[in-house]
Amino acid sequence: MKQNFTVRQGALDGVEAFLSVAQHRSFRKAAAELGVTPSAISQAVRALEARVGAALFIRTTRSVGLSEAGERFRARAKPAFEELVAASAVARDLGQRPAGLLRLTVPRSVVPILLEPLIASFCQAYPEVEVEISANEELVDLAAGGFDAGVRMGQFIAADMVALPLSPPFPFVVVGSPDYLRRRGKPERIDDLRQHACLRIRRTNGSIAPWSFVSGNKPIEATVAGPLIAYDFPTIVGAAVEGLGLAQAPGPIAAGPLKAGKLVQVLEPFASMAPGVFLYYPSRHHMMPKLRAFIDHVKSRSAGRARSRIDDKRTRKTKMR
Structure with a gap:
């Protein structure tokens, strides 16, 4: 029989306050560290104790100590909370600058024609981005396959994708x-x-x-x-x-x-x-910097090629006069 699982709201509420009090053995010092009032820290800890179903601290008028339940809770909660903080820092870092793994799905035939010079110049410009190319002919679901973007001929790109031309028709x-x-x-x-x-x-x-x-x-x-x-x-x-x-x-x-x-x-x-070959990607309000950098690089290279073609035409016309 299938079980129903739910994520309890506020499951982490009060954990940071608890760990700060446990470290300083003081509600006042924990409040100063977190930038809130001692009353707010007390309320957060009481709410956590109510959810846990056990007293986590032994309080007197002169000192604050951990109960046995508090010691066990701290032993498990502290490394887990630190890992969550580290995970947030890593995600935030990737959200602020072009870095990390950029995964592209492309047909094998376009790699030597279009992608090799483009990828080479991109990797030189953004050394903190690793580019992974999956060269195959299948029409891959970007989200399901874990890809940031893909390259395909225009007639095969779904209507809900954003498409950027890589070649003329x-x-x-x-x-x-x-x-x-x-x-x-x-x-x-x-x-x-x-x-x-x-x-x-x-x-x-x-x-x-x-x-x-x-x-x-x-x-x-x-x-x-x-x-x-x-x-x-x-x-x-x-x-x-x-x-x-x-x-x-x-x-x-x-x-x-x-x-x-x-x-x-x-x-x-x-x-x-x-219609030509296109880079395509989902429409996202919060696009990762690594993909935004690649899109901007493609646009810059395309603009450069267009200027070069115009200059070549002008040169040929001048020679014909």
Whole structure:
């Protein structure tokens, strides 16, 4: 049978007063230490004794001593109370400056592209913050998983989260190796994918993701087939580089092999756009300083990149004149 448990209100009331009186053997000195009147100390101790159900002090007109019950109560209460005070100090310290463990859940694919330079500069700026990165593809409940924030593509972030952009919008590109395209030919239409080996992603819910396209303003989802199913984009992009088939992946993940000539983009007119990658976190009135510092660092880096892009455009325009 399930038992009902309740936390008794005021369970700690009077404990600090009791410990101070027990230390000084004086109600007056305890009152001076705690900054209250001797009458207030007496009332607090009497209320504590009433809850405990035993006299904790032996009082005379000249002295104050501990009863046997008081000695036993002090032996157990003093270290426990000191631990509570220490716990409060630790929590207060973390609430006043960027320090402690910052836990982030991120897809593996964004770590080398976005997070490595960002985390490196953040750790240098805030040496008292330890950063823990859990790299996986699952959509994690931040609170249940004990995470401070997460990184995901915008379309997968819950509406009740605060989202901060880490990247501009980007296309989902279909790519294949030059060798594969020589053997199988380039698809010109979405329907041509029926004749191709397509490398696919299994979602965290177990389903296999269709490929997404746009024809005009109309979104299209294509069910494709092929020899490989993986749980992350770097795996299927790597397989495409090896000539195993075509892969559809976020543009930034395929950018390196495309630039190196290891992959070729196809079906460009039908590429769908993703809103970008975002840092997301719960809306909190009392945000911990470590997370606030990380958010401010992300905003500062984003502003710096935006200024750099503007300067680059101005430089190119000047050279063209």
